[in-house]
Amino acid sequence: MASMSVKHAIAAAKKLRSLQERFNPGGSDIYPALMGDEAITALIPSGNPLSVHILMFTRALREQGTDEQYEKFGRRADNNEIIGTFAQTELGHGTYLRGLEARADYDRGTEEFVLNTPKLSSYKWWPGGLGQTCNYCIFVAQLYIDNEAKGMAMFVVQIRDEETHMPLPGVHVGEIGKKMGLNGVNNGFLGLKDYRVPRLNMLMRHQQVLPDGRFVKSPVSQVSYFPMVFVRCMVARQNSNYLAQAATIATRYSVIRRQSPIEEGQPEPKILEHLTQQMKVIPEIVTAVVYRLAAANLQNMYNETAEAVYRKDFSRLPELHALACILKVATSYDSTYGIERLRQACGGHGYLTAGNLGNIFAMAAPACTYEGENSVLYLQVGKILMKNWSQVLAGRELMPSMAYISECSKMTSFPQWTGSWECLLKAIQYACVGSIRLAFQSYNARVQSAQSQTAAVNYSGLELTKAAELHGRSYVAGNFYQQIVNSPNKHQRSPQFQKVLENMLELHLIQIFFRHLGDILRFIRITEDEISALQRRLEEVLKELRPDAVAITDAFDFNDKILSSALGCYDGNVYERLFEAALKHPLNRKSVPDFFEAHLKPFMKENADNAKKSKL
Numbered sequence: 001m002a003s004m005s006v007k008h009a010i011a012a013a014k015k016l017r018s019l020q021e022r023f024n025p026g027g028s029d030i031y032p033a034l035m036g037d038e039a040i041t042a043l044i045p046s047g048n049p050l051s052v053h054i055l056m057f058t059r060a061l062r063e064q065g066t067d068e069q070y071e072k073f074g075r076r077a078d079n080n081e082i083i084g085t086f087a088q089t090e091l092g093h094g095t096y097l098r099g100l101e102a103r104a105d106y107d108r109g110t111e112e113f114v115l116n117t118p119k120l121s122s123y124k125w126w127p128g129g130l131g132q133t134c135n136y137c138i139f140v141a142q143l144y145i146d147n148e149a150k151g152m153a154m155f156v157v158q159i160r161d162e163e164t165h166m167p168l169p170g171v172h173v174g175e176i177g178k179k180m181g182l183n184g185v186n187n188g189f190l191g192l193k194d195y196r197v198p199r200l201n202m203l204m205r206h207q208q209v210l211p212d213g214r215f216v217k218s219p220v221s222q223v224s225y226f227p228m229v230f231v232r233c234m235v236a237r238q239n240s241n242y243l244a245q246a247a248t249i250a251t252r253y254s255v256i257r258r259q260s261p262i263e264e265g266q267p268e269p270k271i272l273e274h275l276t277q278q279m280k281v282i283p284e285i286v287t288a289v290v291y292r293l294a295a296a297n298l299q300n301m302y303n304e305t306a307e308a309v310y311r312k313d314f315s316r317l318p319e320l321h322a323l324a325c326i327l328k329v330a331t332s333y334d335s336t337y338g339i340e341r342l343r344q345a346c347g348g349h350g351y352l353t354a355g356n357l358g359n360i361f362a363m364a365a366p367a368c369t370y371e372g373e374n375s376v377l378y379l380q381v382g383k384i385l386m387k388n389w390s391q392v393l394a395g396r397e398l399m400p401s402m403a404y405i406s407e408c409s410k411m412t413s414f415p416q417w418t419g420s421w422e423c424l425l426k427a428i429q430y431a432c433v434g435s436i437r438l439a440f441q442s443y444n445a446r447v448q449s450a451q452s453q454t455a456a457v458n459y460s461g462l463e464l465t466k467a468a469e470l471h472g473r474s475y476v477a478g479n480f481y482q483q484i485v486n487s488p489n490k491h492q493r494s495p496q497f498q499k500v501l502e503n504m505l506e507l508h509l510i511q512i513f514f515r516h517l518g519d520i521l522r523f524i525r526i527t528e529d530e531i532s533a534l535q536r537r538l539e540e541v542l543k544e545l546r547p548d549a550v551a552i553t554d555a556f557d558f559n560d561k562i563l564s565s566a567l568g569c570y571d572g573n574v575y576e577r578l579f580e581a582a583l584k585h586p587l588n589r590k591s592v593p594d595f596f597e598a599h600l601k602p603f604m605k606e607n608a609d610n611a612k613k614s615k616l
């Protein structure tokens, strides 16, 4: 599987390189963006062993290395003359980066770093492509000068001979084993023993070790986390795509499959006519659209910020970090649960490999863990919200994506309930701000009762997580509302198209309202009649969107090859394709399987003989 993946990844890399040269000669941005795109996912269903090379290795060399280092390593990596990965996580630590155990000791006598993974738990563990594909890596380690810790640093390390691909002396490298999916990625382990690299192998754009061992600190230490910020943005985009793929499959299947007359004596309808089926499928279509738009916004913000960071302007980094974290979490959780819901919406056939929903799930699910485990990122955002709440209390202005927090904080109570989109959006934001306030009070009370700040974060963790989750909902819903209602492009849309978009907005807002009804009722009084009115609107908008479901998913524009699904083909020949796939199964190659004579027949015969004997 790994070798097929490498073969396909290389073919895809060549193709994309030629597209890059055709459409964006000399540029560097569309290549990584395309590389992770849905076409690649489909071409390499067991995962792309070059993803981390393209998304992290090359970027880290460009963004964390000096110009000289880029010339030495980065250009070769961009040309795919060398293949690398990002080796940060260890067997014993992934989340808590300050706890990483791999170390780099500076030897000023030889002007080298001595790299070591001193214990089993300090072995690098997980990096994509490390097992077999890569001959280089970025090795993340604690930097020591004269045995004094200086924080994390990144080192370019050659691990295999460029000619023979043999691991170099002092390098212990291999594959970590079979996973639930992504088995073509050859995630690997790496141990180093007294492995020496020249001083200039430490990436030194933002922090430096001078030849005499003097350490020059980065102006902003978090900039060494920047490669992770980029991949979080990519996860937001990619997981929205996975959800869109699953939604396309389930929608197409739901207009072919017929089951159970709705009225006695009537013909069986398409299953998408059943209201509960609409509720399983249509909200997921809308969620995919909503997240695609949010991820596109995030990507623009990343591009602007990355340019600024390159010029050593770090002012927008905190806002980008906060948004990348929350959208990474929201898209990975919602796509993972959404894909499973869509699989169930396809009944028994959804469980067949031929439907491809299992593989899409296996591609989407690990994003809840990699690039920052989701609960940990919720806490990270929760902490940022606490900091911003202090700013609100001090009367200071907040970053644009949190401006709604200041606005809501000024409201003494929630305005008259109207049920309008603005009212629904405000209700979600108001509940979020209420949750932030409660989390802040809880956190502060703990600190005042002599808990340390870190312990107070731990014990306020549930409230911080709730506040972070609602902040994600507020941002995403607010962004969608702006794009549908206030977009400058609005007047170029046909009235029919605008109506479909508005229906999607209606469904999104009502869906989020019901998902967080408990959270909202904690802060806002809403009557039973007002809630029932929203229930009727939900049923109505599902009915309105039903005729558009196929067109919206067609507009995602996934080729049949990309969906790779007997249930989700454009022509709708579901049963024919399921049969075709079944007939290809190895067990169908022979009418009588080999195990019949070897095992089954003797087993049955023995049972029959025993039965005969017991009758005698």
Ligand SMILES: CCCCCCCCCCCCCC(=O)SCCNC(=O)CCNC(=O)[C@H](O)C(C)(C)COP(=O)(O)OP(=O)(O)OC[C@H]1O[C@@H](n2cnc3c(N)ncnc32)[C@H](O)[C@@H]1OP(=O)(O)O
Pocket: 032, 033, 034, 035, 036, 037, 051, 052, 055, 086, 088, 089, 094, 095, 096, 097, 098, 128, 222, 223, 225, 226, 228, 229, 231, 234, 235, 237, 238, 317, 318, 321, 370, 371, 372, 373, 376, 377, 380, 384, 387
């Ligand atoms: C194209 C499509 C592609 C598809 C993609 C799929 C393929 C991908 C294949 C899979 C590939 C998978 C590849 C992989 O998986 S690579 C490995 C990924 N590993 C992780 O993500 C590790 C997760 N851990 C962390 O990020 C940190 O340790 C956290 C964040 C948890 C805490 O950290 P720490 O304990 O050190 O810090 P602190 O909480 O005291 O915070 C201290 C300050 O720092 C600020 N801060 C923290 N972080 C950032 C940041 N990033 N930018 C800017 N600022 C940041 C923070 O706000 C605070 O600010 P202030 O309050 O002081 O102002």
Ligand SMILES: Cc1cc2nc3c(=O)[nH]c(=O)nc-3n(C[C@H](O)[C@H](O)[C@H](O)COP(=O)(O)OP(=O)(O)OC[C@H]3O[C@@H](n4cnc5c(N)ncnc54)[C@H](O)[C@@H]3O)c2cc1C
Pocket: 052, 085, 086, 087, 088, 089, 092, 093, 094, 095, 096, 125, 126, 127, 128, 182, 187, 366, 369, 370, 371, 372, 373, 374, 375, 376, 379
């Ligand atoms: C498919 C895949 C690909 C990967 N690719 C790479 C790669 O290319 N390079 C690389 O370096 N790494 C890679 N990783 C590793 C990945 O980044 C880590 O698995 C991830 O950061 C989570 O860390 P962990 O595994 O140590 O989980 P842990 O941190 O051990 O998490 C386990 C549990 O503990 C909880 N927990 C941990 N800390 C806290 C806390 N502070 N507060 C509350 N709860 C906490 C978590 O919420 C979770 O429930 C990959 C992982 C996967 C699954």
